[in-house]
Amino acid sequence: MTSVTAEMRALSGEALGSAFLVAGVVGSGIMAQRLTHDIALALLCNTIATGAVLAVLIVIFAPISRAHFNPAVTLGFALRGEFAWTRVPAYIVAQIAGGIGGTILAHAMFAMPLVGHGIAARTGSSQWLSEGVATFGLMLTILGCAQRRLETTAACVGLYIAAAYWFTASTSFANPAVTIARALTPSFSGIRPEDVPPFILAQLAGAALASWTGARLFVKSSGV
Amino acid sequence: MTSVTAEMRALSGEALGSAFLVAGVVGSGIMAQRLTHDIALALLCNTIATGAVLAVLIVIFAPISRAHFNPAVTLGFALRGEFAWTRVPAYIVAQIAGGIGGTILAHAMFAMPLVGHGIAARTGSSQWLSEGVATFGLMLTILGCAQRRLETTAACVGLYIAAAYWFTASTSFANPAVTIARALTPSFSGIRPEDVPPFILAQLAGAALASWTGARLFVKSSGV
Amino acid sequence: MTSVTAEMRALSGEALGSAFLVAGVVGSGIMAQRLTHDIALALLCNTIATGAVLAVLIVIFAPISRAHFNPAVTLGFALRGEFAWTRVPAYIVAQIAGGIGGTILAHAMFAMPLVGHGIAARTGSSQWLSEGVATFGLMLTILGCAQRRLETTAACVGLYIAAAYWFTASTSFANPAVTIARALTPSFSGIRPEDVPPFILAQLAGAALASWTGARLFVKSSGV
Amino acid sequence: MTSVTAEMRALSGEALGSAFLVAGVVGSGIMAQRLTHDIALALLCNTIATGAVLAVLIVIFAPISRAHFNPAVTLGFALRGEFAWTRVPAYIVAQIAGGIGGTILAHAMFAMPLVGHGIAARTGSSQWLSEGVATFGLMLTILGCAQRRLETTAACVGLYIAAAYWFTASTSFANPAVTIARALTPSFSGIRPEDVPPFILAQLAGAALASWTGARLFVKSSGV
Numbered sequence: 001m002t003s004v005t006a007e008m009r010a011l012s013g014e015a016l017g018s019a020f021l022v023a024g025v026v027g028s029g030i031m032a033q034r035l036t037h038d039i040a041l042a043l044l045c046n047t048i049a050t051g052a053v054l055a056v057l058i059v060i061f062a063p064i065s066r067a068h069f070n071p072a073v074t075l076g077f078a079l080r081g082e083f084a085w086t087r088v089p090a091y092i093v094a095q096i097a098g099g100i101g102g103t104i105l106a107h108a109m110f111a112m113p114l115v116g117h118g119i120a121a122r123t124g125s126s127q128w129l130s131e132g133v134a135t136f137g138l139m140l141t142i143l144g145c146a147q148r149r150l151e152t153t154a155a156c157v158g159l160y161i162a163a164a165y166w167f168t169a170s171t172s173f174a175n176p177a178v179t180i181a182r183a184l185t186p187s188f189s190g191i192r193p194e195d196v197p198p199f200i201l202a203q204l205a206g207a208a209l210a211s212w213t214g215a216r217l218f219v220k221s222s223g224v
Numbered sequence: 225m226t227s228v229t230a231e232m233r234a235l236s237g238e239a240l241g242s243a244f245l246v247a248g249v250v251g252s253g254i255m256a257q258r259l260t261h262d263i264a265l266a267l268l269c270n271t272i273a274t275g276a277v278l279a280v281l282i283v284i285f286a287p288i289s290r291a292h293f294n295p296a297v298t299l300g301f302a303l304r305g306e307f308a309w310t311r312v313p314a315y316i317v318a319q320i321a322g323g324i325g326g327t328i329l330a331h332a333m334f335a336m337p338l339v340g341h342g343i344a345a346r347t348g349s350s351q352w353l354s355e356g357v358a359t360f361g362l363m364l365t366i367l368g369c370a371q372r373r374l375e376t377t378a379a380c381v382g383l384y385i386a387a388a389y390w391f392t393a394s395t396s397f398a399n400p401a402v403t404i405a406r407a408l409t410p411s412f413s414g415i416r417p418e419d420v421p422p423f424i425l426a427q428l429a430g431a432a433l434a435s436w437t438g439a440r441l442f443v444k445s446s447g448v
Numbered sequence: 449m450t451s452v453t454a455e456m457r458a459l460s461g462e463a464l465g466s467a468f469l470v471a472g473v474v475g476s477g478i479m480a481q482r483l484t485h486d487i488a489l490a491l492l493c494n495t496i497a498t499g500a501v502l503a504v505l506i507v508i509f510a511p512i513s514r515a516h517f518n519p520a521v522t523l524g525f526a527l528r529g530e531f532a533w534t535r536v537p538a539y540i541v542a543q544i545a546g547g548i549g550g551t552i553l554a555h556a557m558f559a560m561p562l563v564g565h566g567i568a569a570r571t572g573s574s575q576w577l578s579e580g581v582a583t584f585g586l587m588l589t590i591l592g593c594a595q596r597r598l599e600t601t602a603a604c605v606g607l608y609i610a611a612a613y614w615f616t617a618s619t620s621f622a623n624p625a626v627t628i629a630r631a632l633t634p635s636f637s638g639i640r641p642e643d644v645p646p647f648i649l650a651q652l653a654g655a656a657l658a659s660w661t662g663a664r665l666f667v668k669s670s671g672v
Numbered sequence: 673m674t675s676v677t678a679e680m681r682a683l684s685g686e687a688l689g690s691a692f693l694v695a696g697v698v699g700s701g702i703m704a705q706r707l708t709h710d711i712a713l714a715l716l717c718n719t720i721a722t723g724a725v726l727a728v729l730i731v732i733f734a735p736i737s738r739a740h741f742n743p744a745v746t747l748g749f750a751l752r753g754e755f756a757w758t759r760v761p762a763y764i765v766a767q768i769a770g771g772i773g774g775t776i777l778a779h780a781m782f783a784m785p786l787v788g789h790g791i792a793a794r795t796g797s798s799q800w801l802s803e804g805v806a807t808f809g810l811m812l813t814i815l816g817c818a819q820r821r822l823e824t825t826a827a828c829v830g831l832y833i834a835a836a837y838w839f840t841a842s843t844s845f846a847n848p849a850v851t852i853a854r855a856l857t858p859s860f861s862g863i864r865p866e867d868v869p870p871f872i873l874a875q876l877a878g879a880a881l882a883s884w885t886g887a888r889l890f891v892k893s894s895g896v
Contacts, residue, residue, distance in 0.1 A: 233664075233665055233667075236665060237665065240665075244585060247581075247615055248611055248614075248615045249615075250615075251614065251615030251616060251617075252611070252614035255491075255614045255615070255617070256488055256614065259486075259487040259488035259491060260486050260487065260488030260489065262486065262488070265486065265488050265489060265492075266488065268492070269488055269491075269492055269614055272492070272495070272610065272611075272614075273610070273611040273613075273614040273615055274611075276499075276607040276608070276610050276611040277607070277608065277611035277612075277615065279604075279607055280589055280604045280607050280608045280611070283592065283593065283596065283600060283604055284588065284589060284591075284592025284593060284604070284666075285592070287595070287666075288665060288666070329581065330615065332574065332577055333574055333577055333578045333581060333615075333616055333617045334574060334617045335572070375596075375600050375603075
């Protein structure tokens with residue numbers, strides 16, 4: 001019974017964390033879009049809010065759910081044998097449901113229709129390469145922090161995503177659950193629903209490649 | 225006698241910390257408003273100053289007063305049995321008095337009439353939902369950091385508030401004492417006095433819900 | 449002889465650190481002023497560069513010189529009996545000389561005449577109150593971090609100054625050596641030479657008040 | 673055989689880290705340039721992305737390669753007898769090859785021709801002084817953090833570079849491999865190929881001077 005309770009807490013953590021993450025991304029995008037006409041400034045505000053809330057969510061939820069909030073990360077750890085495959089489906093469901101809840105919550109806070117339809121076209125090989133690179137780097141960051149304190153991991157993931165918003169052409173979604181949730185908003189951080197599937201494929205490919213690379217790079221060295 | 229002295233130091237810490245927090249919020253809003261016409265940029269500057277000073281104040285005052293600076297947080301800990309109810313009234317008085325002092329200090333530094341009247345309308349269910357969500361997240365962040373070092377708590381609270389400035393429609397007041405103090409300024413970060421009571425109700429509801437949620441989520445787990 | 453060598457290293461550290469601090473403040477002000485017409489944006493860039501370089505300088509120089517870089521801080525610690533009065537004069541000379549060197553270095557890097565004349569008027573009781581509050585808060589931050597790790601102090605001082613750039617009307621010079629050095633630049637971060645003396649008086653008053661306050665607030669408590 | 677494997681991992685780390693660093697610099701410059709006409713804002717976004725990704729890369733690659741990503745740093749440590757001269761050539765090749773790969777990757781993500789030609793003129797004694805100062809400060813930061821935790825070094829290097837983007841007239845390339853890689857992009861962060869050699873000379877001079885200075889400043893003191 002204890003493990004059932006612990007798993008319920010883990011799934012609640014994934015859902016609540018994913019909800020706050022997506023509410024952070026979508027909400028800050030709406031706020032920024034309303035307050036300025038300079039797109040770089042809007043993206044900068046969106047970036048800072050996203051990186052900040054992501055780092056906080058990792059610190060507070062990692063002890064109960066590992067703070068994945070991201071099916072690509074959950075699958076990446078399962079591939080490496082560090083997360084039970086039997087736990088994967090419920091984790092992904094919690095992440096997607098939480099993410100969608102986050103979009104709805106952001107819309108409610110900004111007095112918009114609760115569910116909308118993404119209108120930003122994000123397609124083409126450059127965008128897909130961007131998502132692959134973004135998720136590769138995210139997973140490599142997580143793996144590279146495996147031997148460090150939780151605070152270090154949280155700071156690095158927040159900083160990495162903040163940077164990747166800018167150095168990838170797709171603004172680094174890097175997360176299938178967040179991508180699905182962002183297809184439901186017509187605002188700044190949205191994506192057309194038809195552009196979602198190739199984004200997710202690119203994200204999964206990036207995460208898988210990072211799992212493979214990390215296994216070769218981050219072995220415990222005998223001293224450099 | 226020692227405990228009387230310790231309690232006086234605690235109340236001084238709450239008052240001084242609340243004063244610097246509100247001076248930080250109000251002062252940086254006045255400065256930003258004077259220097260640019262871009263509202264997003266003004267809010268970004270306001271955000272950075274607020275998050276930065278809040279993190280610093282938590283580090284330096286937590287050892288003497290726990291660094292609540294916030295009646296919703298004080299009441300939330302009292303509800304959880306982690307703060308004596310008998311200490312609550314003086315704490316709240318110190319927080320409100322300090323906060324009002326912070327508004328006066330900011331006005332003095334910027335050569336404005338020492339007390340004014342908020343003119344920004346912040347009302348309606350979306351705003352109230354925003355305040356509830358903002359305070360829920362703030363209290364959950366504090367509870368989720370309970371087992372971590374003070375520096376982690378300070379960084380997470382500062383980052384959370386910086387993010388919440390953007391992902392909530394109300395710019396995340398999330399603090400009844402700060403809300404009252406901000407009703408006394410006609411500047412960028414003000415609020416109409418008549419909009420204060422529902423803000424405070426929403427904040428208290430959010431903090432109470434977070435106390436309940438945290439008690440269920442953040443139990444010491446037997447390992448995930 | 450060892451202590452002579454150690455004191456020479458300490459003075460070199462104060463001079464080099466003060467030079468980099470002022471070069472950081474003045475240089476980033478020149479860069480920002482050249483790249484934008486939005487004053488808030490220019491101040492934001494100035495803020496970020498100043499806070500960042502200050503935190504770094506404290507980390508690297510604290511072990512050899514305590515990383516004061518500031519006569520008000522050196523005098524504050526002497527008042528508290530935590531820094532030998534005999535060391536004070538050389539420290540202040542090193543800080544001022546280093547600061548002036550920093551202005552010259554910034555001008556050289558930006559191809560300007562090496563020494564100029566500040567043209568920004570910064571006078572009046574609101575400005576002086578701002579400098580008093582800014583330096584009070586800076587000294588209180590340093591004292592409040594006394595029991596913490598060096599990294600915490602460095603981060604808090606950098607964050608505090610970043611915030612105080614915005615919540616004080618004077619942009620928080622908070623340092624007599626830096627104030628003198630900034631009187632020698634006609635650029636964004638300059639100050640008229642005739643406005644320097646009252647700034648310094650206000651800074652010293654703020655630091656003295658903080659020393660007095662800190663002695664009462666930050667005693668080792670018997671537990672709150 | 674183990675050491676061969678460890679050295680291959682180290683070189684892979686240098687190459688991959690340098691690639692991500694340059695992709696971060698160049699990619700964020702392209703993104704910012706596309707989204708705004710305000711040059712200060714573009715540089716601010718470029719700054720934040722660069723500092724953030726650099727800090728992350730140091731955390732994750734330092735355990736396998738020391739995370740130099742910079743021939744001036746590698747040579748500086750060799751000069752100090754803290755890095756074997758026999759390892760230097762391969763390190764520099766990996767850093768340059770990785771850096772060029774980063775430019776190509778950024779161009780691919782933003783749908784540009786994979787290799788271009790820098791058009792920004794960056795020449796003259798002020799620019800060279802800037803690069804000397806920038807690299808001197810970078811190397812001094814690294815040496816000053818030698819006794820501290822990896823996270824401190826990573827944060828200080830990221831913060832230092834973020835500040836130096838603003839307080840030097842050259843925006844602080846401070847890295848010969850990155851300079852070469854940036855000569856291959858016509859975008860925001862590029863440099864004319866003919867301006868590269870004096871930049872590299874100034875960077876090496878700054879690093880050498882910092883090695884000399886650090887050896888005198890950062891000796892283990894007998895207590896200050």
